[in-house]
Amino acid sequence: MFKKTNFFKTNLRLLRIIILIIVTLFSILLTILLCNLVLRFLKYENLYSFYDFATNGKSEVYTIDKDLIYRFKNDQLYRNYKALPNSTNANEKTIAMVGDSVTWSYGANDSTSYPITFEKIYNQQHNQNKISVYNYGVPGYGIDQEYILIQNKIRKELKPDLLVWNINVNDIRDSNYMCLYHYQNSQWQRISATYNIGYWYGWLGANIPPSITNSNLFNFVWQRLFRLITSTTNESLYTLGCSTIFRNPSTNKLIAKRLLYSVVELQKQLENTQTQLIVTLVPYQKYFDHQFSLKDLDPDYSLIKNTLNNAGINFIDFNETILNQLQSKTNSPQLNFSQEYFLNNSIDRNPDGLRHPNQKMYDLMAQTLFEYLQENQLTL
Numbered sequence: 001m002f003k004k005t006n007f008f009k010t011n012l013r014l015l016r017i018i019i020l021i022i023v024t025l026f027s028i029l030l031t032i033l034l035c036n037l038v039l040r041f042l043k044y045e046n047l048y049s050f051y052d053f054a055t056n057g058k059s060e061v062y063t064i065d066k067d068l069i070y071r072f073k074n075d076q077l078y079r080n081y082k083a084l085p086n087s088t089n090a091n092e093k094t095i096a097m098v099g100d101s102v103t104w105s106y107g108a109n110d111s112t113s114y115p116i117t118f119e120k121i122y123n124q125q126h127n128q129n130k131i132s133v134y135n136y137g138v139p140g141y142g143i144d145q146e147y148i149l150i151q152n153k154i155r156k157e158l159k160p161d162l163l164v165w166n167i168n169v170n171d172i173r174d175s176n177y178m179c180l181y182h183y184q185n186s187q188w189q190r191i192s193a194t195y196n197i198g199y200w201y202g203w204l205g206a207n208i209p210p211s212i213t214n215s216n217l218f219n220f221v222w223q224r225l226f227r228l229i230t231s232t233t234n235e236s237l238y239t240l241g242c243s244t245i246f247r248n249p250s251t252n253k254l255i256a257k258r259l260l261y262s263v264v265e266l267q268k269q270l271e272n273t274q275t276q277l278i279v280t281l282v283p284y285q286k287y288f289d290h291q292f293s294l295k296d297l298d299p300d301y302s303l304i305k306n307t308l309n310n311a312g313i314n315f316i317d318f319n320e321t322i323l324n325q326l327q328s329k330t331n332s333p334q335l336n337f338s339q340e341y342f343l344n345n346s347i348d349r350n351p352d353g354l355r356h357p358n359q360k361m362y363d364l365m366a367q368t369l370f371e372y373l374q375e376n377q378l379t380l
Helices: 002-041 114-125 143-158 171-177 197-207 216-232 249-270 299-310 318-330 359-375
Strands: 062-065 069-072 093-099 131-137 162-167 181-184 187-190 276-281 315-317
Touching: 002 216, 062 197, 069 197, 093 114, 093 143, 114 131, 114 359, 131 143, 143 162, 143 171, 143 249, 162 249, 171 249, 171 299, 181 249, 249 276, 249 299, 276 299, 276 318, 276 359, 315 318, 315 359, 318 359
Parallel strands: 093 131, 093 162, 162 276, 276 315
Antiparallel strands: 062 069, 181 187
């Protein structure tokens, strides 16, 4: 009788625990459903980070990466993909173009991208010494990712004769989100992508069912958490955003310093190699739009340009060079060239309001780069 009573009590406690767990899970599920209903009633629309296209965990093109935050899933997904040189074409000169969506050539066809157009122009003029151009543009990449891509992949695998690093004005902003270097004790230190909130956003997207990650509640909580973390962090700390989401002069200057560090270090490393380096500042819509005065230009443009100039870095400013060409042809400095040489708003909906170059501008970039090589007698 005593044993039966103990058995009954033990099973009763177990039953209570099971019931408590079931009730708790049911309460959580009910709360989630009610919260989702409230958000729908309030017509809440899911918000997305600017790098959501690459780190949502469901992309067929990108995957998260502990070195780069995200990358193409395989080499064949690089635009204008070409196999690396082999014994049959080992003597062919190679050029690697690195950058973001402008280098990738958003808005252009595969056959008319900026890198491929440059390749065509060059090869038409050098029938006996043709080149092969590799497009390493990755949409959304910032300075740190581009630098690491150069070090970890391009220099090791391709070992190009010429490396063209195309810097975009919004690289300052993108590097704010995609930080992979940390400034401490007066030196730059590499940090893992696992310190970046974008990496974990991708990890959650890849490991949690879409029914959860696509829900209003998940998006609402994630966005509030993201803003809380990034608005309270400081650029002097290891953080999940590396610096504040709200752009400020001190953060931007630090990122410009990181750009300079990356370019100078790369120049030193390439001194005793076969690889030449060209840095460019790619076309920036507002520079060609005379609805804005120069004082209305994004301060990041002047920050990048002054940083490179003050350090004596030679670079091509496509903005200044191409605008001068256009003005000399039309003899009218007040024309708004952005309408003619950049994508329109119906095609290009960039979060920061800026538009990508169109095909005419990509062609001008390729021609300008070719002329720069000719004028400076840079032979491959």
